[in-house]
Amino acid sequence: MTNYCIVDDEPIAHRIIEGYCKELPYLQKVGSxxxxxxxxxxxxxxxxDIxxxxxxxxxLTGFEWLKTLVNPPKIIVTTAYKEHALEGYELDIVDYLLKPFSFPRFLKAIHKAIDIPQVITSDKVNNNITNNSFFIKGDKKYHQIHTQDILYVEACGNYSKVYLTEEMILTHEKISVLETxxxxxxxxxxxxxxLVAKKKIELIQGNQIVIExxxxxxxxxxxxFINTLLK
Incomplete structure (x- = not known):
């Protein structure tokens, strides 16, 4: 779990950042x-941590306060003023977000700050899975999926059903994204x-595969192609 806090004099900024963080189960708020x-x-x-x-x-401005810290945690700047970006990077900040910023841009900053399992996004897919797991969004939450738990994936229009050993998750990601x-x-x-997990196949008979x-x-x-598995 990664602990974070928000330092901002505007209550609405706290609500926006906290709302974004609630979508990421590996972030935990410890104060404002x-x-x-x-x-x-x-x-x-x-x-x-952040x-x-x-x-x-x-x-006292944010940068003035930052200069007083001996061993600061990782800093993600959130501001409406772009002219201070250079000074920020000289202070070794992780990222510089200009308000208002979107969730995808916020997520990119989080990826820079901490080493987390890959989160699938519709506009970018990374073929490398960290620690054999990744996150997908379903039912307004991000679920961590361990690849060894996947039985198979079924396309359902613009959605996909990911069948796991103990549950099924409906996600907005297309089967082509998951296959990649x-x-x-x-x-x-x-x-x-x-799309099926090869190691989960119990039986191949005729035009059917049996998994559990x-x-x-x-x-x-x-x-x-499937017939080559039988040779």
Whole structure:
């Protein structure tokens, strides 16, 4: 778990950042500060990994306060003023977010700050899975998926159903996105609508694959390839 705090004099900024962070289950809020003095007290009391830091605050600016810290945690600046970006990077900040910033841009900053399992996004897919797991969004939450738990994936229009050993998750990601992400040595496309975990296959009979209590059809164009598994 990664601990974070928000240092900003605007309550709405706290709500936006906290709302984004709630979508990421590996982030945990440990406090909020509305000026540099509250921030100093918070950093003395809590173990903090990331600070979301505003610059334009009363009495002491964000950068003025940052310079007082001996061993600061990772800093992600959140500000409406782009002219201070160079100074920020000279202070070794992780990223510089200009308000208002989107969730994808926020997520990119988080990726820079901490080493986390890959989160699938529709506009960018990374073929490398960290620690054999990744996150997908379903039911307004991000679920961590361990590849060894996947039985098969079923296309469902613009969605996909990911069947795991103990549950099924409906995600907005298309099966083509998931196929690109998963290791081709361990996952097979057996139908235009089905992707299966090779090690989970119990039986291949006729035009069907059996995995636990599920029967998955084999598409005509995929049958010749599947037959090579039997040789």
């Amino acid at each position: 500060a509305y000026n540099a003095f509250e921030a100093s007290q918070l950093t003395r009391q809590q173990k903090i 600070i979301f830091l505003d610059l334009n605050m009363p009495k 992400l998963l290791d081709k040595e361990n996952f097979l496309r057996v139908h235009k609508s089905f 209590n599920y029967k998955i059809p084999i598409g005509q164009t995929y049958k010749a």
